[in-house]
Amino acid sequence: MRLYRALRALVVLTASTARRLLREQLVVRSLIWPTLVASLTLGLTLLVMIWLRPPWPEVAVAPGTDHVLVQALEDEGFTTVEDPDPGGSVRSRRVELGTDGRIVWIVDGHPHQSRFESTVRAYRNAPWRPVRGLEVSIGEGAIYGRTVCRFLALVFTLYGLVFGLGGVARDRDDGTLEAELALPIPRVVVGLSRWLASALVLGPAYALSIAVFGALLTVAEPLDVLLHGAASSATAAAIGIAVVGTAGIKQGFAGPFAVGMTVATGLAGAGAALDLGWVPIASLFAGGSGVPAMVLAGAVGVVASLVFALRAGRT
Amino acid sequence: MVEVVELVKRFRTASRGTVIAVDRVTFSVGAGEIYGLLGPNGAGKTTTLRMLATLVAPDDGRITVAGIDGRRHPLRVREKLAYVPAEAGLPERLTPREAVTLFAAVQGVRAPAVAADRLLETIGASSYADAACGDLSTGMKRRVVLARALVHSPSVLLLDEPTDGLDVPGRRDVLALVRQQAQEGRAIVLSSHIMGEIEQVVDRLGVVANGRLVAEGTVGEVLERTSASRLDDAFLRLVES
Numbered sequence: 001m002r003l004y005r006a007l008r009a010l011v012v013l014t015a016s017t018a019r020r021l022l023r024e025q026l027v028v029r030s031l032i033w034p035t036l037v038a039s040l041t042l043g044l045t046l047l048v049m050i051w052l053r054p055p056w057p058e059v060a061v062a063p064g065t066d067h068v069l070v071q072a073l074e075d076e077g078f079t080t081v082e083d084p085d086p087g088g089s090v091r092s093r094r095v096e097l098g099t100d101g102r103i104v105w106i107v108d109g110h111p112h113q114s115r116f117e118s119t120v121r122a123y124r125n126a127p128w129r130p131v132r133g134l135e136v137s138i139g140e141g142a143i144y145g146r147t148v149c150r151f152l153a154l155v156f157t158l159y160g161l162v163f164g165l166g167g168v169a170r171d172r173d174d175g176t177l178e179a180e181l182a183l184p185i186p187r188v189v190v191g192l193s194r195w196l197a198s199a200l201v202l203g204p205a206y207a208l209s210i211a212v213f214g215a216l217l218t219v220a221e222p223l224d225v226l227l228h229g230a231a232s233s234a235t236a237a238a239i240g241i242a243v244v245g246t247a248g249i250k251q252g253f254a255g256p257f258a259v260g261m262t263v264a265t266g267l268a269g270a271g272a273a274l275d276l277g278w279v280p281i282a283s284l285f286a287g288g289s290g291v292p293a294m295v296l297a298g299a300v301g302v303v304a305s306l307v308f309a310l311r312a313g314r315t
Numbered sequence: 316m317v318e319v320v321e322l323v324k325r326f327r328t329a330s331r332g333t334v335i336a337v338d339r340v341t342f343s344v345g346a347g348e349i350y351g352l353l354g355p356n357g358a359g360k361t362t363t364l365r366m367l368a369t370l371v372a373p374d375d376g377r378i379t380v381a382g383i384d385g386r387r388h389p390l391r392v393r394e395k396l397a398y399v400p401a402e403a404g405l406p407e408r409l410t411p412r413e414a415v416t417l418f419a420a421v422q423g424v425r426a427p428a429v430a431a432d433r434l435l436e437t438i439g440a441s442s443y444a445d446a447a448c449g450d451l452s453t454g455m456k457r458r459v460v461l462a463r464a465l466v467h468s469p470s471v472l473l474l475d476e477p478t479d480g481l482d483v484p485g486r487r488d489v490l491a492l493v494r495q496q497a498q499e500g501r502a503i504v505l506s507s508h509i510m511g512e513i514e515q516v517v518d519r520l521g522v523v524a525n526g527r528l529v530a531e532g533t534v535g536e537v538l539e540r541t542s543a544s545r546l547d548d549a550f551l552r553l554v555e556s
Binding site for chain 2 (some may be wrong): 002005008009012013016019020023024063171173174176178179182183184185186237
């Protein structure tokens with residue numbers, strides 16, 4: 001009977017806490033930073049590209065070149081300059097593009113190479129020579145995707161810590177926690193419900209973030225990426241619940257937060273140094289299957305709830 | 316209904332060393348009785364109530380609620396009582412209906428939503444049952460908190476500063492509710508530092524100072540013992556002596 005009551009309380013309290021987290025729009029807020037960072041990165045990249053883009057180039061054209069081609073080039077934005085030896089001028093880099101109406105000379109890698117060649121080919125009615133399709137390596141994209149997902153997972157780890165620690169501290173200050181602790185249920189249920197709610201809210205939010213970035217970048221092995229990130233945020237929430245002790249927002253919040261940050265960053269560092277793929281947070285830098293990290297995150301959540309119960313008072 | 320015997324609680328602090336918050340406090344409260352704990356700030360009233368609610372473990376002494384040993388069976392004791400802390404204790408993003416339904420469900424009340432609605436109506440809070448708790452006035456919150464506390468029909472009601480922050484009408488309404496609960500047979504322990512409130516509502520009171528119960532009895536008995544005509548004077552004499 002008591003077990004049934006405790007389980008029912010766990011479900012009800014978890015649902016209620018998750019509802020509160022959702023209504024506080026913490027999920028939306030949790031997505032703000034990744035979105036801001038991504039937008040800023042894209043914006044800055046565009047600015048740099050615009051800044052670095054060379055001016056519209058001159059094209060050396062041989063005397064006697066058909067005026068139709070010259071006009072077509074100028075219509076495309078090129079500036080034409082009559083040159084008795086366009087090939088020689090390109091080779092000597094006096095200009096970067098040149099043509100006599102039959103041949104094109106191009107400094108390799110020129111940003112307007114394709115447009116220039118296309119214009120001349122259109123004039124000559126010369127189709128592009130069919131070549132074997134370029135193999136697009138996903139390796140490089142996957143590295144970027146993994147880096148972005150790691151960054152996102154670290155952000156969500158921080159959110160986990162804030163959800164776990166801040167949620168308890170705030171509720172202690174306004175009396176909500178005390179009212180819950182006075183209910184006839186083991187205190188571990190109160191801690192466990194908070195941890196579960198945090199994990200249930202953060203996991204899907206992280207999945208959504210990965211989906212958004214996955215549309216832009218290749219995310220290799222997305223399920224493992226998701227499990228590693230979800231395990232990290234859930235573990236961070238557990239750390240927050242375990243270390244919060246008797247702190248409230250008004251007093252002593254900074255100390256437990258510093259402890260939580262130290263543990264979380266310590267785990268991240270250990271993962272980078274020791275390749276601990278099965279330890280949540282550390283696994284972000286180790287990779288491999290995300291299942292062991294997720295299982296361990298669950299165990300950490302239970303242990304953290306027990307620590308919370310012991311520190312909150314007698315069960 | 317409630318029996319407290321030689322209750323002791325010590326706290327260790329960094330600046331003051333070991334502080335005795337509650338020092339051998341003894342009192343009892345019967346069914347249908349309102350017992351007031353009167354004392355200045357820091358006298359140990361809240362700590363005593365929190366020990367009764369099994370939120371804090373006493374260092375020594377005995378607590379019995381409805382015949383159940385509070386130190387040995389805290390969960391069973393919590394089934395019998397409701398504790399209303401001085402802070403509102405309402406999640407800002409939940410509505411009163413949700414907050415009361417939540418506690419009803421956890422307490423194992425049948426048809427928790429129906430029970431919550433009925434209680435909110437009884438207590439006069441149905442008009443704002445679907446507003447966010449964070450948008451309610453202090454008086455409205457107090458009503459909701461009381462509804463939440465009463466949802467499982469507890470035998471014992473522990474109220475910490477129940478009228479703190481309320482205006483005069485709000486205070487009158489809450490005290491009327493408290494009296495009504497006592498008439499329904501509940502044992503009520505409330506703490507306060509407001510003399511008028513204590514005089515109005517309690518059947519007996521205990522004056523607490525520096526963690527110790529320095530006087531106990533009806534208002535008349537306390538006045539007689541201190542040879543004072545007003546409870547304020549009696550309180551000051553007891554506390555300052």
